[in-house]
Amino acid sequence: MEHEAMKAKIDEIIARHSESKPIVAILQDIQEEYRYLPKEALLYLADAIDVSIAKIYSVATFYENFSLEPKGKYVIKICDGTACHVRKSIPILNALRNKLGLSDSKKTTDDQLFTVETVSCLGACGLAPVMTVNDKVYPAMTPESATALLDELK
Amino acid sequence: MNTIKQRTMTVNGMPVLIEGEKNLLELIRKAGFDMPTLCYHSKLSTYGACRMCVVEDKKGEIMASCSTPPRAGMEIKTNTPRLREYRKMILELMLADHNRDCITCEKRNNCQLKELAERFGIDDVRFETYSLDGTKDHSSPAIIRHPDKCILCGDCVRVCDEIQRVGAIDFVHRGSRMEVMPAFNMPLAETKCVNCGQCAAVCPTGAITIKSNIAELWEMLADDNTIVQAQIAPAVRVALGDEFNFEKGENVMGKMVAALRMLGFDDVYDTSTAADLTVIEESKEFIERYSSGENLPLFTSCCPAWFRYAENYHPELMDNISSCKSPMEMFGAVLKEKAKKDAEETKSKKKTKVVAIMPCTAKKSEVLQERYHYEGEPAVDLSITTQELATMIRETGLNFADLQPEPIDMPFGIASGAGVIFGVTGGVTEAVIRHVVGPEDRNTLAEIAFTGVRGLEGVKEVKLPFGADKEISIAIVSGLRNAEELIQAIKKGEAHYDFVEVMACKGGCIAGAGQPFVEDRARAERSEGMYEADRMSNVRTSKSNPITDALYRTMLSGHNAHRLLHYK
Numbered sequence: 201m202e203h204e205a206m207k208a209k210i211d212e213i214i215a216r217h218s219e220s221k222p223i224v225a226i227l228q229d230i231q232e233e234y235r236y237l238p239k240e241a242l243l244y245l246a247d248a249i250d251v252s253i254a255k256i257y258s259v260a261t262f263y264e265n266f267s268l269e270p271k272g273k274y275v276i277k278i279c280d281g282t283a284c285h286v287r288k289s290i291p292i293l294n295a296l297r298n299k300l301g302l303s304d305s306k307k308t309t310d311d312q313l314f315t316v317e318t319v320s321c322l323g324a325c326g327l328a329p330v331m332t333v334n335d336k337v338y339p340a341m342t343p344e345s346a347t348a349l350l351d352e353l354k
Numbered sequence: 355m356n357t358i359k360q361r362t363m364t365v366n367g368m369p370v371l372i373e374g375e376k377n378l379l380e381l382i383r384k385a386g387f388d389m390p391t392l393c394y395h396s397k398l399s400t401y402g403a404c405r406m407c408v409v410e411d412k413k414g415e416i417m418a419s420c421s422t423p424p425r426a427g428m429e430i431k432t433n434t435p436r437l438r439e440y441r442k443m444i445l446e447l448m449l450a451d452h453n454r455d456c457i458t459c460e461k462r463n464n465c466q467l468k469e470l471a472e473r474f475g476i477d478d479v480r481f482e483t484y485s486l487d488g489t490k491d492h493s494s495p496a497i498i499r500h501p502d503k504c505i506l507c508g509d510c511v512r513v514c515d516e517i518q519r520v521g522a523i524d525f526v527h528r529g530s531r532m533e534v535m536p537a538f539n540m541p542l543a544e545t546k547c548v549n550c551g552q553c554a555a556v557c558p559t560g561a562i563t564i565k566s567n568i569a570e571l572w573e574m575l576a577d578d579n580t581i582v583q584a585q586i587a588p589a590v591r592v593a594l595g596d597e598f599n600f601e602k603g604e605n606v607m608g609k610m611v612a613a614l615r616m617l618g619f620d621d622v623y624d625t626s627t628a629a630d631l632t633v634i635e636e637s638k639e640f641i642e643r644y645s646s647g648e649n650l651p652l653f654t655s656c657c658p659a660w661f662r663y664a665e666n667y668h669p670e671l672m673d674n675i676s677s678c679k680s681p682m683e684m685f686g687a688v689l690k691e692k693a694k695k696d697a698e699e700t701k702s703k704k705k706t707k708v709v710a711i712m713p714c715t716a717k718k719s720e721v722l723q724e725r726y727h728y729e730g731e732p733a734v735d736l737s738i739t740t741q742e743l744a745t746m747i748r749e750t751g752l753n754f755a756d757l758q759p760e761p762i763d764m765p766f767g768i769a770s771g772a773g774v775i776f777g778v779t780g781g782v783t784e785a786v787i788r789h790v791v792g793p794e795d796r797n798t799l800a801e802i803a804f805t806g807v808r809g810l811e812g813v814k815e816v817k818l819p820f821g822a823d824k825e826i827s828i829a830i831v832s833g834l835r836n837a838e839e840l841i842q843a844i845k846k847g848e849a850h851y852d853f854v855e856v857m858a859c860k861g862g863c864i865a866g867a868g869q870p871f872v873e874d875r876a877r878a879e880r881s882e883g884m885y886e887a888d889r890m891s892n893v894r895t896s897k898s899n900p901i902t903d904a905l906y907r908t909m910l911s912g913h914n915a916h917r918l919l920h921y922k
């Protein structure tokens with residue numbers, strides 16, 4: 201049933217795009233919908249637009265922005281660009297990971313609520329250290345304000 | 355008209371005429387210089403990644419010759435000190451991240467990377483290895499992947515997509531993490547791979563190789579309680595010689611029969627004999643369908659890579675595909691049936707095993723398919739490639755060139771010329787036409803030969819008068835992308851055919867991935883070798899083969915023909 205819903209969704213996404221079936225744009229839309237690229241969705245897409253699954257997987261792994269792992273409801277990105285780094289972004293990262301039981305290899309909580317990752321530079325160095333939650337920007341964070349934010353989100 | 359000067363450039367100071375070469379590389383090779391390449395195949399798109407083919411122009415600019423078109427007045431050099439340094443550095447970098455267990459590598463005798471390392475005198479690798487992890491993918495019955503030996507040239511990716519339209523493997527990740535693999539790194543056996551082996555044929559290293567069944571076969575041959583029978587596919591006889599320095603395309607059937615006996619085979623037969631059965635059965639099927647107009651076009655079924663492709667991508671066409679087994683499987687069933695009868699008569703306890711010598715890697719998968727089994731067991735127990743046979747001949751220490759030719763065994767000792775030409779694209783069609791059209795009259799046969807069924811082009815079309823006022827329209831394709839395009843044209847109503855012959859390998863079985871690797875020239879010679887064998891044959895058509903005739907009166911009488919020769 202769930203699978204049928206996914207197929208319908210993918211069909212709808214494909215229909216939004218032109219005849220030329222731009223893979224990257226379609227993948228972006230799928231990721232927006234599911235917050236990652238589910239394997240079943242890619243397999244279905246391959247058949248639907250008649251492109252080999254190996255080619256789709258190739259594109260999906262080429263761009264850092266695509267994720268093949270499920271992500272949490274809240275995707276938290278901590279900036280670790282130079283400005284944020286010197287203003288102590290790493291202690292914020294560690295505080296969040298500690299609180300959520302996450303690590304460098306485990307980025308998403310088991311309840312699928314939070315994903316914590318780092319990014320190279322958000323381009324908001326004046327506000328350092330910066331983090332984002334689902335694209336909303338939180339400036340001048342501390343380990344304390346960051347963990348407090350978690351409680352708020354829950 | 356341009357003057358000669360306007361069409362000339364120089365290579366290492368030598369003037370060379372530009373005659374429509376699409377890149378400098380072809381022109382340089384024409385001028386007689388053997389340029390090193392690791393990512394260039396003339397039939398695939400140009401990738402330009404390995405940079406082994408670099409040249410230097412008079413301004414000192416370095417460019418990849420495979421991706422630069424020739425221009426009049428250009429002056430290039432192919433072997434300057436800078437280029438030598440450059441190539442050595444590239445090779446060293448490639449070798450740094452390469453599993454270098456050359457002695458035990460499948461490709462030790464024909465690895466292009468090893469050859470270039472020798473040629474450019476690489477005696478040390480200064481860089482550290484960073485991504486070898488020892489994984490191997492043995493899941494497929496035909497293909498082994500060993501990514502630690504991959505140099506990322508992409509040849510396999512292109513052949514699988516551009517020629518076969520399967521796209522089972524592709525590049526994954528990028529930068530230093532880049533690898534070639536199936537989607538989600540799944541085992542190759544779980545992809546839509548059709549086992550054609552063309553990826554292994556183009557891979558310059560041991561990263562993709564063909565699975566070997568030699569060890570099992572030696573065991574079988576050593577067992578005194580087993581009768582081991584060989585059947586040799588048509589295309590093998592014109593390619594095995596490559597491995598023993600014979601002229602390209604020379605027919606070495608007689609010596610091969612002698613060699614197989616010395617390896618320990620009890621009986622040696624020719625798959626072409628069974629191809630005659632295929633011709634008779636498939637012709638009958640065709641005439642029935644043609645008269646009733648049902649399930650047309652009839653697609654041939656003898657290429658297992660094509661069969662798997664159709665199963666994967668065109669389940670709706672399965673009723674159009676001939677219900678005939680391939681000649682190899684037909685023969686397997688006939689031999690097993692005969693062995694059973696013989697054992698009943700003589701009360702012998704010996705088992706009989708059938709081994710096929712094939713130009714093909716997909717046959718390794720075909721022998722496992724239940725639909726072809728004989729009484730619950732494989733009709734053909736093992737399928738080995740031409741290259742595996744060569745390895746076994748060398749292992750035994752036989753001097754192949756000195757062997758006295760021997761004939762194949764009775765009671766299946768005759769094959770028609772029609773059965774032999776199965777090994778080349780258009781051959782199946784020609785054999786069927788000979789049968790359908792009928793008379794063994796020289797003129798008719800000559801006409802068929804020249805109607806356009808012969809030749810190595812990927813797509814051929816033929817129309818043939820049939821009866822008083824009808825016409826049979828035939829298409830012959832090789833390469834699965836060509837097949838797909840034809841299928842689409844049929845679906846859109848742009849093309850109409852009654853009979854379609856499909857072979858996955860371009861040029862047909864003579865260029866199968868189990869054969870010693872061929873460049874285009876040798877394909878033509880192998881094809882010529884097949885037609886030569888046909889011309890020399892006393893029996894030109896399948897129905898004039900006395901063996902098939904006798905079989906239809908005995909073992910294949912009544913419904914037995916269908917039981918043994920069809921898979922459904």
Ligand code: SF4
Binds near residue numbers: 522523546552554
């Ligand atoms: S065997 Fe053929 S289909 Fe399979 S991966 Fe290789 S080229 Fe592709």
Ligand code: SF4
Binds near residue numbers: 503553556558562
């Ligand atoms: S597996 Fe072989 S052909 Fe494919 S990219 Fe690697 S080295 Fe090239």
Ligand code: FES
Binds near residue numbers: 391394401406
């Ligand atoms: S052959 Fe020209 S770059 Fe590889």
